[in-house]
Amino acid sequence: xxxxxxxxxxxxxxxxxxxxxxxxxxxxxxxxxxxxxxxxxxxxxxxxxxxxxxxxxxxxxxxxxxxxxxxxxxxxxxxxxxxxxxxxxxxxxxxxxxxxxxxxxxxxxxxxxxxxxxxxxxxxxxxxxxxxxxxxxxxxxxxxxxxxxxxxxxxxxxxxxxxxxxxxxxxxxxxxxxxxxxxxxxxxxxxxxxxxxxxxxxxxxxxxxxxxxxxxxxxxxxxxxxxxxxxxxxxxxxxxxx
Amino acid sequence: xxxxxxxxxxxxxxxxxxxxxxxxxxxxxxxxxxxxxxxxxxxxxxxxxxxxxxxxxxxxxxxxxxxxxxxxxxxxxxxxxxxxxxxxxxxxxxxxxxxxxxxxxxxxxxxxxxxxxxxxxxxxxxxxxxxxxxxxxxxxxxxxxxxxxxxxxxxxxxxxxxxxxxxxxxxxxxxxxxxx
Amino acid sequence: xxxxxxxxxxxxxxxxxxxxxxxxxxxxxxxxxxxxxxxxxxxxxxxxxxxxxxxxxxxxxxxxxxxxxxxxxxxxxxxxxxxxxxxxxxxxxxxxxxxxxxxxxxxxxxxxxxxxxxxxxxxxxxxxxxxxxxxxxxxxxxxxxxxxxxxxxxxxxxxxxxxxxxxxxxxxxxxxxxxx
Numbered sequence: 352x353x354x355x356x357x358x359x360x361x362x363x364x365x366x367x368x369x370x371x372x373x374x375x376x377x378x379x380x381x382x383x384x385x386x387x388x389x390x391x392x393x394x395x396x397x398x399x400x401x402x403x404x405x406x407x408x409x410x411x412x413x414x415x416x417x418x419x420x421x422x423x424x425x426x427x428x429x430x431x432x433x434x435x436x437x438x439x440x441x442x443x444x445x446x447x448x449x450x451x452x453x454x455x456x457x458x459x460x461x462x463x464x465x466x467x468x469x470x471x472x473x474x475x476x477x478x479x480x481x482x483x484x485x486x487x488x489x490x491x492x493x494x495x496x497x498x499x500x501x502x503x504x505x506x507x508x509x510x511x512x513x514x515x516x517x518x519x520x521x522x523x524x525x526x527x528x529x530x531x532x533x534x535x536x537x538x539x540x541x542x543x544x545x546x547x548x549x550x551x552x553x554x555x556x557x558x559x560x561x562x563x564x565x566x567x568x569x570x571x572x573x574x575x576x577x578x579x580x581x582x583x584x585x586x587x588x589x590x591x592x593x
Numbered sequence: 594x595x596x597x598x599x600x601x602x603x604x605x606x607x608x609x610x611x612x613x614x615x616x617x618x619x620x621x622x623x624x625x626x627x628x629x630x631x632x633x634x635x636x637x638x639x640x641x642x643x644x645x646x647x648x649x650x651x652x653x654x655x656x657x658x659x660x661x662x663x664x665x666x667x668x669x670x671x672x673x674x675x676x677x678x679x680x681x682x683x684x685x686x687x688x689x690x691x692x693x694x695x696x697x698x699x700x701x702x703x704x705x706x707x708x709x710x711x712x713x714x715x716x717x718x719x720x721x722x723x724x725x726x727x728x729x730x731x732x733x734x735x736x737x738x739x740x741x742x743x744x745x746x747x748x749x750x751x752x753x754x755x756x757x758x759x760x761x762x763x764x765x766x767x768x769x770x771x772x773x
Numbered sequence: 774x775x776x777x778x779x780x781x782x783x784x785x786x787x788x789x790x791x792x793x794x795x796x797x798x799x800x801x802x803x804x805x806x807x808x809x810x811x812x813x814x815x816x817x818x819x820x821x822x823x824x825x826x827x828x829x830x831x832x833x834x835x836x837x838x839x840x841x842x843x844x845x846x847x848x849x850x851x852x853x854x855x856x857x858x859x860x861x862x863x864x865x866x867x868x869x870x871x872x873x874x875x876x877x878x879x880x881x882x883x884x885x886x887x888x889x890x891x892x893x894x895x896x897x898x899x900x901x902x903x904x905x906x907x908x909x910x911x912x913x914x915x916x917x918x919x920x921x922x923x924x925x926x927x928x929x930x931x932x933x934x935x936x937x938x939x940x941x942x943x944x945x946x947x948x949x950x951x952x953x
Contacts, residue, residue, distance in 0.1 A: 374889035417891055458945070460889055465944040466871035467864060470930060474861060479609065479929040480841035480851040500757075500907045504764045507691040540708055541696070544761065558638045563935055588907040604828035606845035606853045614853075622852045666785035669802060673786045673794075676801035718782035757909045759918055767897050 360517035373421035408458040540592040613657025653708040689715040698739035835928040836870025866895040878908040878919035
């Protein structure tokens with residue numbers, strides 16, 4: 352543990368929850384010290400930011416890549432500002448531009464945090480003013496939903512999932528023919544554009560099934576009904592309908 | 594008529610309550626007031642409210658109090674509920690529509706195969722609502738009719754053209770991002 | 774106070790309506806009465822009702838009329854509702870929603886850019902709650918899906934239309950004042 356005294360246990364993790372992303376953490380550091388956002392002392396804030404990341408690492412909290420991207424930006428600006436200022440220098444200008452971009456991103460982000468807060472307050476009140484529902488009048492009717500595009504694709508996804516379940520059940524039987532397996536793979540590819548080869552292993556099926564599956568795949572490749580793609584030697588094989 | 598604060602607060606709670614409000618539930622909201630006192634307030638509130646309100650009344654139902662419309666308005670209410678936009682689909686119809694949208698042109702046997710359910714009724718509903726149309730016959734045994742979506746479908750779902758439908762891959766991406 | 778039959782009938786309908794009641798819906802219930810006359814009756818009903826009712830009021834929301842409890846009762850109501858699972862959105866979802874509300878139509882990469890976070894978009898939750906919808910695809914590389922807010926969004930947050938939202942500039946002002 353570094354020289355920072357970090358309270359252990361839940362208290363600390365709760366605190367981390369409020370820093371959902373790197374911009375939240377950065378804003379917190381700035382606001383905590385009542386710094387003018389246009390005049391961020393980059394060197395100081397960078398050190399504090401990096402110390403937070405270290406603490407997160409010590410606590411075995413996985414640091415999302417986004418945090419590292421901002422860290423890199425901060426270090427870049429900090430080191431650039433250590434250079435002697437030379438009017439018209441390209442490097443100086445570039446560093447200044449990065450700093451301004453970061454400030455703008457922070458300001459933009461903060462506005463939306465405020466907007467979210469406003470929505471939260473409105474919702475808090477509005478959720479408690481709802482009229483009662485009309486269910487007593489609707490009992491006789493079929494359950495209807497007003498569908499949008501999202502419902503449509505969800506419905507399709509559900510069916511694809513349902514199909515997976517059926518296949519698991521079929522595979523619990525002992526015997527399997529090549530024709531059956533061909534049919535299964537064809538149906539699967541009808542609802543999904545692509546199936547990973549590992550999918551068949553996840554089903555914990557017998558060696559016989561796997562062997563037949565493999566033969567069926569070879570047969571389908573020969574018939575040019577499917578394409579098998581493997582990007583790398585150890586990558587999963589992707590089965591695509593032609 | 595009801596200047597006091599408490600009766601209005603109770604009325605507001607009665608208004609949002611989805612199930613009959615019991616005295617013990619009410620007492621949890623007002624732990625400093627005894628059940629007897631709350632019952633007294635509630636009863637006088639109910640009799641006052643019911644005497645001047647002609648649209649809605651408070652009834653004692655299932656051991657609690659509930660605000661409901663007066664029965665003689667029910668005919669008008671039914672008329673209102675029926676007139677609301679019928680842009681609504683049953684879940685079964687939605688599933689059939691999803692298969693047609695993503696697999697068109699597609700035949701009934703193929704639809705039933707994917708949905709794992711037999712039945713033709715939802716096709717008729719969708720044809721009636723002009724969300725799907727026939728697209729000739731497939732050149733296979735039995736020459737089944739093929740179906741596809743209509744322009745009405747595109748308008749109904751606020752699309753410009755079919756390519757705007759999210760793909761299954763995009764949907765899975767949305768799912769994984771939400772839980773990730 | 775409201776002896777006439779029609780206002781009470783309308784009140785009863787307002788009481789059961791799940792969504793804001795529009796004038797055209799009302800006209801379907803009363804096809805023999807003109808929209809103008811109905812609007813007159815409704816407006817006078819609303820002002821009378823709101824002046825004597827302290828628990829509940831009729832508000833104009835999402836282009837229609839809606840009966841809700843008065844907002845200042847919300848704390849008592851929340852105490853009563855507390856036993857039920859909260860339907861409130863997470864802060865992450867609200868942030869995504871705020872970006873969509875102010876930047877619509879907007880794509881997922883644009884949302885992630887503003888929020889500074891990849892992979893936790895909560896788009897799925899918002900789509901499921903029908904607070905947002907897809908708005909076609911953006912004509913850039915990858916043709917990403919664009920999102921916008923729905924009528925349900927306007928109603929959920931008790932607005933009459935989107936223009937009632939404070940502008941982003943107003944938030945900017947609040948922020949610059951607080952740090953001044």
